[in-house]
Amino acid sequence: MNRNPSNDGTRELLQWGSGTLAVGLLCALLAKCFLGGIDAFGAHTNGGWFALIVSLMCMPFGLMLTVLGAAKWLRNRRLRG
Secondary structure (H helix, E strand, O other): OOOOOOOOOHHHHHHHHHHHHHHHHHHHHHHHHOOOOEEOOEEOOHHHHHHHHHHHHHHHHHHHHHHHHHHHHHHHHHHHO
16 A cells, blocks of 8 residues: 555645635625625625625535545645654
């Protein structure tokens, strides 16, 4: 069994996961502060709705990828040490 793979996808998971999460957070911030705001009924403008939809798609997926990448990184670190 290869205990030290040169490329097991951990770096890509962390990069893409954190990037996707950052886009989701940026869209949520834009919808809240610059695109009309969000209340109990949703966004107030069309751009706000678009940003809200993108943020609600990106944040869970980005979080999942980031957590998976972090778990793989911790496992690789434990196996090396």
